[in-house]
Each structure stands twice: as structure tokens, then as C-alpha cells.
Amino acid sequence: MRKIDIGKELQHLIGKEKVKSSLDWRVIYSYDGTPTGYRGIPDVVVFPETTEDVSKVLAFANEERIPVYPRGAGSGLTGGAAPASEGGIVISTEKMNRILEIDEDNLGVLTEPGVVTYDLQKEVEKRGLFYPPDPSSYKYSTIGGNIAENAGGPRCVKYGVTKDYVMQLEVVFADGTVANVGSKAVKSVAGYNLKDLIVGSEGTLAFITKAYLKLIPAPEAVRTAMAIFPKVEQAAQAVADMFKAKVIPTACEFLDKNSIIAVENYAKLGLPTYAEGLLIIEVDGYEAIVDELINRVAEVCKKAGAEEIKIATDLQEREAIWTARRALSPAIVQLKPKKINEDVVVPRSKIPDLIKNVYKIADKYNLMVVNFGHAGDGNIHVNFMYEPKEEDRVEKAVREVFLLTLDLEGSVSGEHGIGWMKKEFLPLEAKDALEKMKAIKRALDPNNILNPGKIF
Amino acid sequence: MRKIDIGKELQHLIGKEKVKSSLDWRVIYSYDGTPTGYRGIPDVVVFPETTEDVSKVLAFANEERIPVYPRGAGSGLTGGAAPASEGGIVISTEKMNRILEIDEDNLGVLTEPGVVTYDLQKEVEKRGLFYPPDPSSYKYSTIGGNIAENAGGPRCVKYGVTKDYVMQLEVVFADGTVANVGSKAVKSVAGYNLKDLIVGSEGTLAFITKAYLKLIPAPEAVRTAMAIFPKVEQAAQAVADMFKAKVIPTACEFLDKNSIIAVENYAKLGLPTYAEGLLIIEVDGYEAIVDELINRVAEVCKKAGAEEIKIATDLQEREAIWTARRALSPAIVQLKPKKINEDVVVPRSKIPDLIKNVYKIADKYNLMVVNFGHAGDGNIHVNFMYEPKEEDRVEKAVREVFLLTLDLEGSVSGEHGIGWMKKEFLPLEAKDALEKMKAIKRALDPNNILNPGKIF
Structure with a gap:
């Protein structure tokens, strides 16, 4: 009977239409992108529309000791967005999906968490601005999910990860407290950096209801090259030498021998299947410099032992190079x-x-x-x-x-x-810091209601 | 008598020569760079040489509930490095001042906390590498202090603050636990981001014993310009427009009307004392592009209403421009x-x-x-x-x-x-996040021994 009560209470708190308790909804929201499937069906799925809605749901859940599972697009690969066991409340950000303000003078965008990353990128690009983080899920994953996971992507070698673009967050803590963390100012050292603690905490410390993200001017031009190496050490040497040649590539994607074979068998691009390494290197920046940069990259690759180097001279050739990378996923699932x-x-x-x-x-x-x-x-x-x-x-x-x-x-x-x-492996990496992480979890979520069963 | 016991206990723990209990030492270490002076004289000053020394001192202090004040060069301006009240232990990093490893392949440097920032910069520059953070104290402040305060500086408009260059820290928590936080790998999302929580926590959450810092390739060239604006709005407009012209300046220093008057009275540089704003703009990057960039800056300044624009064509002219900025401190203290x-x-x-x-x-x-x-x-x-x-x-x-x-x-x-x-002003900014910050402090330092009386 507990199940029905939770649904009714929540309907009373935030409105009937924002609460779904039927089995079909609950089953759908018991999954995310994790290959090992589901672990439990939630009691109810809610679709808050405002920060106040989220605050009410969390305060209620905290009072009643009900687990709460924040969810963006559910595209995560480690079980971050699905219930860890039977029951609880899934809180979806699907209806918090508005871009609230693009501030061209201060290079910032204020957004709700449910906005799809690609949609936000397209919107700011219209104004000559650039939001660099590009996880491979970016066409369907959301800003809120990206922040919760501190998403990376190919471009982060030059531009950094999601964390580097989050300036301020409006969050709701487990007890329903609403607070801003971080600052709209470029620098701030006032008090503890809760912002960077919450980014990447996988929905276990707070629920993100708004994000003010840093934008940068869009690069003027891009150049792309591909290099094929007989030995994997040569590819690695080329990567190290690029930095020494003062080129920080926008992307520097690597395919190993089996990747090359898989792509070649699948897409017949004429790649040499003896090669142990293939690099796709992209540089961007000012129109007046990108040709020099890609030439430096080619030089470095040649010196490191590349047997074949292609520099794309137009969009079509650039797409052809990226095909090798894009064909990977469909190629390997056939294996x-x-x-x-x-x-x-x-x-x-x-x-x-x-x-x-x-x-x-x-x-x-x-x-x-x-x-x-x-x-x-x-x-x-x-x-x-x-x-x-x-x-x-x-x-x-x-x-x-x-x-x-x-x-x-x-x-x-x-x-x-x-x-x-990866819960069992975290202690091997975090070692003595693990107990301190747990202490922080207990301090911010004493009843352990926010995404329980994750991380620890 | 408590005072003498602390000194003796510490001598026993880490060695006599690392512990100073005489009044002269204690008075010297009761101050830092804060203009309002001292608040209390410590019982003892210790100079640990190893992480183990620090761990022993903290474990002892935690057991005995003795306040501990971590200290770098003591150049801070808000009282971060001086005892907040009578008694306690000042822990100086002066004898932990070795650069342990410069990794040119991975662009990282492992250092002890007591290394002076400028010394570290000179050392990595010998290898064509660059550690950008440049607080104005950089010639005497230490890496450990910079990390504890998350120091900024003129260059951080382009290059970011200290936090952006800290990859991994070895820290000692209040109970003496030694742990690594962060990662030597460029990206890591394993567990909570304790690293960025500790950076900028002003010595209140952990004592930093080692830091692995990110380096970048040194820029090839620098260009400098100065622009003088009749109205402050024009200077601000020029700053916004630079970014729109896709120039992120390395430095963009502003002097207001009274600053210009003070500098002119002091140094007779021929600055127009009617002007409400003066900007010193520096760009850096590839040799092939810096002239174009500084010209874009000049264009933007002109369009925004600058009455006078100077572009330095050699080192001497560059130094002349910076003289206006450097003369500020000596000029205004005469007022x-x-x-x-x-x-x-x-x-x-x-x-x-x-x-x-x-x-x-x-x-x-x-x-x-x-x-x-x-x-x-x-x-x-x-x-x-x-x-x-x-x-x-x-x-x-x-x-x-x-x-x-x-x-x-x-x-x-x-x-x-x-x-x-600034303790009384933090609640005005942090608002409801303040209680969460305090909860984290209690979680990591339950006996409140690490730099008590600071931040909260």
C-alpha cells in the first residue's frame, strides 16, 4: 500500500499531472543506458516543472526516508540514473527543459537541467558562441546529466570537461534546501567550492535545477588530419610530441589494431590492417593559424613514424576521416x-x-x-x-x-x-580518501535518500 | 604549562630541530600579510620535512584538540595563515620546498607545497613549459598557499585560476589520514571531487603536502597594448567587444580615474588625468597570429571610444606600458x-x-x-x-x-x-549553502582543529 500512498502524496504536493504511478511508466523509468539492465522498479516517476516542485518532492522523500533517483535522458552507462533497488521515486528533468537566458556580454547561458546538450550548443552557436563539452551522447543526453556525471568528450583535451564550463548551479539538497553554489562572476573564492563537489557527484549530493554555463567565442576554423602508425608506441610518441610542438589538439582520437580491423571489415575504407595505431587529430582556432598547426601535427606524426598521413582540405575530406571513428560503434557490435x-x-x-x-x-x-x-x-x-x-x-x-x-x-x-x-573498484583508487567521501555524503544527505546505492 | 608540553610532545614526535617554542619565533609567526595585524601568538611553530611529520603533528593536535594553522609564505591578505586566537600550532611548509619531478611527456610537475610559485615557473620555463597562475605575490608566495587560497592573477582571464592547474594533491586530513585526491590522469570521475573542494578551502579542510600541477606549452609570443578611455563605460564596452572579436586576452588590467591620477602624480608618465578608464591588454599565442590579435584589440578599443591607443613594438615599450600598472601600489600608498x-x-x-x-x-x-x-x-x-x-x-x-x-x-x-x-559577509553571499559548507567542515574536521576561526 506504501506505493499508492507515495503517488497520492506527491500528486497532492506538486499536482496530479506531474506524477506517474502506473506500471508502464515505472518500468520504462527503471532502465538507463547501462548494459547490465535494471535492478528495481520505482514506486513512482515524477516530472517536476519548477525548483519548488523538486524541493517539495525531496523534503517529502527525506522526511519519509524514500530513495530518490534523479534522471536526465537516462543515457548513462554505469547505472547512475536508474533505481538501484526496488521502490523509490524517479525524478525526471524532462519538463525542466528551457534555456532561460543567453548573456552575450558575459558569455554565459542560464539553463534548466533537462535541455539536451546539442540543442543548447546549436542555440548558442547562432550567436557565434561555443559550448565545448561533447560527450558522445550529446545529441540526446541533457545538461543536467552531463553535469551530474562531469561528462567529457573528444574535445576536452583542448577545452576541458563539463566542470570547466559550470559557473553556478541552483541545486536542491536532500532536505529540500534550495541554494546557489558557484558564482556568475568569473572568479570567486568565497567559502567552500560546493559547485565542483556537486558536479560529477552523480546525483548523490544534490539535485540540479538550474545551471549557469560559461561560453567561449566559437573558433574561426578547424583542420583535420589522420595518421596511421605501424606501432602503438609511435602513435603515443606523436601525441606527446604534438604538445611539445605547442599544438594542443581539439581532438586526438586513437584507434588500436583491432579497432582498425573492425572498421575496415565493416566499412571498407582502405585502412591498412597491419597498423597498430590510427590517430584522428583536429585543431581549431584563428583562420590565420590553423593551416600551420595542422602542418605541425603532420610533421610530428611523420617524425614519430607514421606511414600514411592525410590532411583534409575540405569538409568532404574531413567527414571521410571522421567516418573511420564513427564506423567504430556499428563495426564492433557485429563482432x-x-x-x-x-x-x-x-x-x-x-x-x-x-x-x-x-x-x-x-x-x-x-x-x-x-x-x-x-x-x-x-x-x-x-x-x-x-x-x-x-x-x-x-x-x-x-x-x-x-x-x-x-x-x-x-x-x-x-x-x-x-x-x-564500478563500485567495487572505487576503493582501490580512492583508498584512504574513500572514508572522507562517505563522510561528505553523510553530512549532506544524512538519510541517504539521494541516489542511494551509487558510488559507494 | 600546556605550552611547554605541546613543544616537548612535538619535539618527541618529529624531532627537536623542527620545533620552535621561543617567543621570538612565536611572535614572528603570529602575523601574515593581513593589514589588521595579529590576533594571537601560537604556542609553537613547527617545520615538518615530510608528509609523515605533518601526519604526526595533526594526529596529535586532533587528539589533544589543539588548533593548527597551516602556513606558506604568510603573504595572504585576509588572515588565512595566522592564528585566529591565542595558542595553537603554526605548521610552516618552509622546509617542504623541493620540486620533485617535472614530467615533460605528460606536462606535469610534482612539487612540495613550500616551493615559491615564481621559482617553480622559472624551473618549468627552462623546459619550454608554462605554469600560468600569477597572483601578484608570486615572487614570494608558495604553491601550497596559492592552492589553499585558489589564487588568481592577471593572466587568469585567459588561463584560469590555480584550481585549473591542480591535478592531484597529497593531503593530510585533520585526523592525520594521508590521502591522494584528484588524479595524475587528465580526466577522472571516480568518486567525489575532493581535490577541488580542498583547493581554496583556506587550510580549513586538509593540509597539502604534495601537489601534481598541470603545465602547458609556453606561448610563442606576446603583444601588449594600452588604451585610454574618457568614460568608464567605454572601457567596459571594449572589454566585452574583445571577446566578441574572438580575442581572449592574457591580461586585461583596468585603472580607474583616481588610479590614473595617482600614477600620473607619482610617476609623470604623461597620462591624461581626465580619463575615467585605462586598459592594459596583453595577448599571447603563436608568433604568426599575435600581431593580428593585438590589432583586433586596438580596433575594438578605438570603436568603443578610446582616445589614445599604444601598441608596444618591443620589450622596452612593453615595459613602459606595464609601468603604469606597476606604479600603482607605490603611488596610492602615498595618498x-x-x-x-x-x-x-x-x-x-x-x-x-x-x-x-x-x-x-x-x-x-x-x-x-x-x-x-x-x-x-x-x-x-x-x-x-x-x-x-x-x-x-x-x-x-x-x-x-x-x-x-x-x-x-x-x-x-x-x-x-x-x-x-570577510567572515561576516560570507553568509550574505552563500545564503542557504552556508549550512552545507559548515556540515562539510564538521564531517572532515569534527574537532575543528584545522585553521579554526577562518571562513565561518
Whole structure:
């Protein structure tokens, strides 16, 4: 009977039309993009339209000790947006989806959390402005979800991650308290930096109801190149040398040997399948400089041992280069029925160590592995492709990949977050800081109602 | 007798030569750069050499409930590094002053906290690398102090603040726990972002024992210009228009009317004393583009109404332009015997509102005010110059300046921190977030031993 009461109470609090309690709604909102599926069906799904709505729902949930699961587009890959167990309230930001103000003088945009990242980007681009964060989900994921996960993307090697563009947040804490954190001013050192603590906290510390995001002037021009390397070390050397040549690429995407083979088999682009590394490098900036920059990149790649280098001279050639990267996802899912994608990250210079040892791990467990990702960041997506019956071996291999990553002074997640998927590995990375993280969770959410079962 | 016991206990814990208990040492370390002077003399000053030393001192202090005051160079302006009351332990980082590793492949430097920022910059510059944060104290303040205060500086309009260059910290929490927070990898979203919570927490949440800092390739070239505006609105318009012309200046320093008059009276540079605004703009980047950029800046300034624009064509001319800025401090201290410098910050477009209303406040209280600062950030240093007998009026005026700043959606501190100097104003800015900040303090430092009496 508890279920019906929650729905009725919530209808009374924020209005009937914003509360959905029927089974179909509840089942739909029990999933997110996480490959391992659902863990529990919520009691109710609510669609608040205002900060006040959110505050009322949280205050009620806190009082009644009901778990609350904040949700953007539900595109996350680690279980961040789905209930961790049976019951509770899913709070969707779908109806908080307005861009409230674009401030061209101060280069800022005030938005509600449910706005799709791509829509916001298109809107500010109309004014010659630029919101750089570009997680691969950006055409359907939302600003609120991006902030909760501190989303990255290919461009963040030059432009930084979502955190670097969040200036101020309006949030609701677990007890229903509404507060602004951060500042609309470019700099602020008044009190603790709650803003950057909440960004990336995966909906476990506060619910984001508004975000004031930093914009930058849109770059004038872009140039793109592709380079193919016989050895993975050569590709890594080229990445390090680019920075030494004072070029910070906008994107620096890496495909390993198995990625190249998969793409070639799928799309027949004429890629050499003997190559251990392929880099797609993009530079942007002023019209007067981008040609020089891409030439520096080509020079560096050649010196590092690239056997083939292509520089796109028009949009069509640029698209052709990116096809190799875009064909990856459809190409690799044809290899095996199941896939697990772990977004580990290491200091850039350790990419060859990572790749070589990942292959050893795959050999040891007789598994197929495909590695690609954001080489400029050292952020490699390690994809094990497997049959359902191989699941046990995959689990062991994944564990070894995480241990390897930590051994290389890396992090178990560069972009996707911990959610429920990587909970067992966080203590290996956070070590003695873990207890301090838990203390902060208890301080801000004493009844543990905000996205319980995630991170810890 | 408690005093002697503390010293002896500490000598026993970390070694006699690292502990100073005599009055002269204790008096010297009761001060920092804060103009209002000291509030209490510590029981003892310690000079740890290792993380283990720091951990032992903190664990002991936590057990015995003794206040601990972390200290870098003691150059802070808000009381962050000095005891807030009688007694306690000052922990100096003076003997933790080694640069441990410069990693040219990954663009990072591992350093102890007591290294002077300028020394670190010179060391990495030898390798063609660049550590941008440049607080005006950078020739004597330390990396640890800069991190604790999240220091800014003129260059942060383009390059960001200290926080943006801190990748990983080794810290000791109040209970003596040693932990790494953040990551040596460029991206990491594993668990809570304790790193950015600790940066800028003014030594109240943890003691920093090591820092891994991000470096970037040094810019190839720099260009500098000066523009003089009859009206302050014109200067502000020029700042906004620079960004629209896709130029993010490395520095964009502003001098108001009274600053110009003070500098002219002091240094006789031929500045027009009728002018309400002077901008010094610096751009940097690739050799092939900097001339175009500084020309864009000049164009923008002209269009906004600048009456005089100078572009430096060599180092000597560049130095001549900066002389106007550098002469400010010696010039204004000649105006009156006392000075209070408040580093308020507002959204860029609100600089004219800020300046005009600050003049009104100065008029109301019959005070002399001089405003200058980092216009690109909206960070203006409001300096009231006064006689000791005017102190009461200054206090009232400062209060009104803070209220004005908050009214303009700004922050009471862009760079200097809260310390004990601005404690009464933090609640006005943080509002309902204040209780959450306090909850975090209690969670991480339950006995309130780390820099008590600061921020809250």
C-alpha cells in the first residue's frame, strides 16, 4: 500500500499531472543506458516543472526516508540514473527543459537541467558562441546529466570537461534546501567550492535545477588530419610530441589494431590492417593559424613514424576521416553479441603500456578486445566483445584492466562515472580518501535518500 | 604549562630541530600579510620535512584538540595563515620546498607545497613549459598557499585560476589520514571531487603536502597594448567587444580615474588625468597570429571610444606600458597613511555599475577610493585610502561595497579568500549553502582543529 500512498502524496504536493504511478511508466523509468539492465522498479516517476516542485518532492522523500533517483535522458552507462533497488521515486528533468537566458556580454547561458546538450550548443552557436563539452551522447543526453556525471568528450583535451564550463548551479539538497553554489562572476573564492563537489557527484549530493554555463567565442576554423602508425608506441610518441610542438589538439582520437580491423571489415575504407595505431587529430582556432598547426601535427606524426598521413582540405575530406571513428560503434557490435566498455584513463605517456597489457589480459582470458578513445587525454575505451557464455572470464579480465590502470597511475573512470557498475573498484583508487567521501555524503544527505546505492 | 608540553610532545614526535617554542619565533609567526595585524601568538611553530611529520603533528593536535594553522609564505591578505586566537600550532611548509619531478611527456610537475610559485615557473620555463597562475605575490608566495587560497592573477582571464592547474594533491586530513585526491590522469570521475573542494578551502579542510600541477606549452609570443578611455563605460564596452572579436586576452588590467591620477602624480608618465578608464591588454599565442590579435584589440578599443591607443613594438615599450600598472601600489600608498583593498568581482558587463556606485559610496562617506584590477574577469580591487581617524567610515563604506557587489550578482572575494577578514559577509553571499559548507567542515574536521576561526 506504501506505493499508492507515495503517488497520492506527491500528486497532492506538486499536482496530479506531474506524477506517474502506473506500471508502464515505472518500468520504462527503471532502465538507463547501462548494459547490465535494471535492478528495481520505482514506486513512482515524477516530472517536476519548477525548483519548488523538486524541493517539495525531496523534503517529502527525506522526511519519509524514500530513495530518490534523479534522471536526465537516462543515457548513462554505469547505472547512475536508474533505481538501484526496488521502490523509490524517479525524478525526471524532462519538463525542466528551457534555456532561460543567453548573456552575450558575459558569455554565459542560464539553463534548466533537462535541455539536451546539442540543442543548447546549436542555440548558442547562432550567436557565434561555443559550448565545448561533447560527450558522445550529446545529441540526446541533457545538461543536467552531463553535469551530474562531469561528462567529457573528444574535445576536452583542448577545452576541458563539463566542470570547466559550470559557473553556478541552483541545486536542491536532500532536505529540500534550495541554494546557489558557484558564482556568475568569473572568479570567486568565497567559502567552500560546493559547485565542483556537486558536479560529477552523480546525483548523490544534490539535485540540479538550474545551471549557469560559461561560453567561449566559437573558433574561426578547424583542420583535420589522420595518421596511421605501424606501432602503438609511435602513435603515443606523436601525441606527446604534438604538445611539445605547442599544438594542443581539439581532438586526438586513437584507434588500436583491432579497432582498425573492425572498421575496415565493416566499412571498407582502405585502412591498412597491419597498423597498430590510427590517430584522428583536429585543431581549431584563428583562420590565420590553423593551416600551420595542422602542418605541425603532420610533421610530428611523420617524425614519430607514421606511414600514411592525410590532411583534409575540405569538409568532404574531413567527414571521410571522421567516418573511420564513427564506423567504430556499428563495426564492433557485429563482432560479438555482447560488449562491455570501460573508460579507463592513464597519463598520456602510458598509453602504450596500457594497450599492450590489455592485449595480454585479453589473451590470458581468450577474449576479443577493441581499444579506442581520446589519446590526448590518455582516456581509452577498453571494449571486451564476447558471447554470453564468456561473461565470467570478461569479469575477471575487466578487474585486471582496472588494476593495471591504477598501477599506471590512472583512474578507473575518465568519463562514465562509478554508478553501481564500478563500485567495487572505487576503493582501490580512492583508498584512504574513500572514508572522507562517505563522510561528505553523510553530512549532506544524512538519510541517504539521494541516489542511494551509487558510488559507494 | 600546556605550552611547554605541546613543544616537548612535538619535539618527541618529529624531532627537536623542527620545533620552535621561543617567543621570538612565536611572535614572528603570529602575523601574515593581513593589514589588521595579529590576533594571537601560537604556542609553537613547527617545520615538518615530510608528509609523515605533518601526519604526526595533526594526529596529535586532533587528539589533544589543539588548533593548527597551516602556513606558506604568510603573504595572504585576509588572515588565512595566522592564528585566529591565542595558542595553537603554526605548521610552516618552509622546509617542504623541493620540486620533485617535472614530467615533460605528460606536462606535469610534482612539487612540495613550500616551493615559491615564481621559482617553480622559472624551473618549468627552462623546459619550454608554462605554469600560468600569477597572483601578484608570486615572487614570494608558495604553491601550497596559492592552492589553499585558489589564487588568481592577471593572466587568469585567459588561463584560469590555480584550481585549473591542480591535478592531484597529497593531503593530510585533520585526523592525520594521508590521502591522494584528484588524479595524475587528465580526466577522472571516480568518486567525489575532493581535490577541488580542498583547493581554496583556506587550510580549513586538509593540509597539502604534495601537489601534481598541470603545465602547458609556453606561448610563442606576446603583444601588449594600452588604451585610454574618457568614460568608464567605454572601457567596459571594449572589454566585452574583445571577446566578441574572438580575442581572449592574457591580461586585461583596468585603472580607474583616481588610479590614473595617482600614477600620473607619482610617476609623470604623461597620462591624461581626465580619463575615467585605462586598459592594459596583453595577448599571447603563436608568433604568426599575435600581431593580428593585438590589432583586433586596438580596433575594438578605438570603436568603443578610446582616445589614445599604444601598441608596444618591443620589450622596452612593453615595459613602459606595464609601468603604469606597476606604479600603482607605490603611488596610492602615498595618498593616505592607511589602505584597505577589497577584491570584489562582478560579471564583466557590470563593471561600470560597480565603479560608479563605489564612487557614490566614497562620496557618501567622504572617503578617497581607487579602483583597479582584472577587468577581463570583472575582478576589481576597491582600495579605500584613509587616515586612522576615518576607520569607522571606511568600515561602513566597505560593507556597502560588498552589498553592492552581491546586488550585481558578484562575489565578495575573487582572489583573496575569506579568512577572518570577510567572515561576516560570507553568509550574505552563500545564503542557504552556508549550512552545507559548515556540515562539510564538521564531517572532515569534527574537532575543528584545522585553521579554526577562518571562513565561518
